[in-house]
Amino acid sequence: MGRPAVFIDRDGTLIEDTNYVGSVDEVIPIAGAAEALARLTNADVPLFLVTNQSGVGRGYFPMTAVDAIHAHLTEIWSAAGGRFEDILVCGCHPDRGCPYRKPSPRFLLEAAETHDLDLARSTMVGDSAADIGCGNAAGARTILVRTGKGRDTESDGRTRPDLVVDDFSAATEAVLRELARSES
Numbered sequence: 001m002g003r004p005a006v007f008i009d010r011d012g013t014l015i016e017d018t019n020y021v022g023s024v025d026e027v028i029p030i031a032g033a034a035e036a037l038a039r040l041t042n043a044d045v046p047l048f049l050v051t052n053q054s055g056v057g058r059g060y061f062p063m064t065a066v067d068a069i070h071a072h073l074t075e076i077w078s079a080a081g082g083r084f085e086d087i088l089v090c091g092c093h094p095d096r097g098c099p100y101r102k103p104s105p106r107f108l109l110e111a112a113e114t115h116d117l118d119l120a121r122s123t124m125v126g127d128s129a130a131d132i133g134c135g136n137a138a139g140a141r142t143i144l145v146r147t148g149k150g151r152d153t154e155s156d157g158r159t160r161p162d163l164v165v166d167d168f169s170a171a172t173e174a175v176l177r178e179l180a181r182s183e184s
Contacts, residue, residue: 002118004182005085006040006175007108007135009126010051012148013168015073017127020054022061024072030147036172037082043176046115049087050107052130057093066091085115102126103133108140121182125171129159136160141178143171 011017014037016028040047053066070087077083088107092098100106112119124135127148135142144150144161145168153159165171 002112002116003046004121004123004179005046005048005111005115005117007048007050007111007122007124007140008168009102009124009128009131010049010073012127012150013125013131013145014049017148020058020060021069022055022065024068027069027072029073029076030168032167032169034077034080034082036169037077037084038080039172040175041081041083043179045175045179046085046117047083048107048111049084050102050124050131050134051087051089052094052102053089053091054094054101056091057096063089063091086111102128102130103137105134105138108134108138112138123171123175123178125168125175127153129153129156132159132161143174145171 011021014030014033018026055061056063066089090098090100092101111117119139122140123143124131124140125143127145127150132142132144142161144153144164147167154164163174165174
């Protein structure tokens with residue numbers, strides 16, 4: 001049996017969703033997210049960032065800009081004590097039918113195989129229907145945060161997360177409680 005992991009959306013979950021974040025100057029971390037990542041890292045939970053970046057496919061910015069943003073965020077998160085096992089990015093245009101674009105579970109399924117993860121004991125955290133759909137399709141627990149698009153997603157009546165919380169810090173508390181419960 002593999003390890004449980006946490007898969008986390010970026011825009012609207014860990015950083016403010018300012019509509020196509022394409023440069024380091026546009027990055028606004030959500031309060032408490034870096035510290036929450038550190039708590040999960042300290043609990044030895046493998047973390048994976050899973051993000052759709054259609055701004056690349058739309059020609060708004062190159063993948064090198066996304067890479068620079070992730071390098072910047074990695075510095076912020078590392079300074080707080082957080083660490084990602086991997087950063088999984090789909091830069092495709094939404095109309096191109098890419099098999100990796102959320103809500104497709106492909107990134108999660110491949111990460112589970114590569115890193116020996118148990119998706120049934122893992123969690124997907126995000127603010128959109130695509131995030132929740134991705135986690136549900138992979139058989140993971142899903143947590144919707146009310147930051148970013150989360151409040152609109154919560155009220156759409158179609159999205160079915162396992163849990164709804166105010167922010168990533170609250171999601172982290174829920175994940176840690178669930179892990180403690182499953183280990184006892």
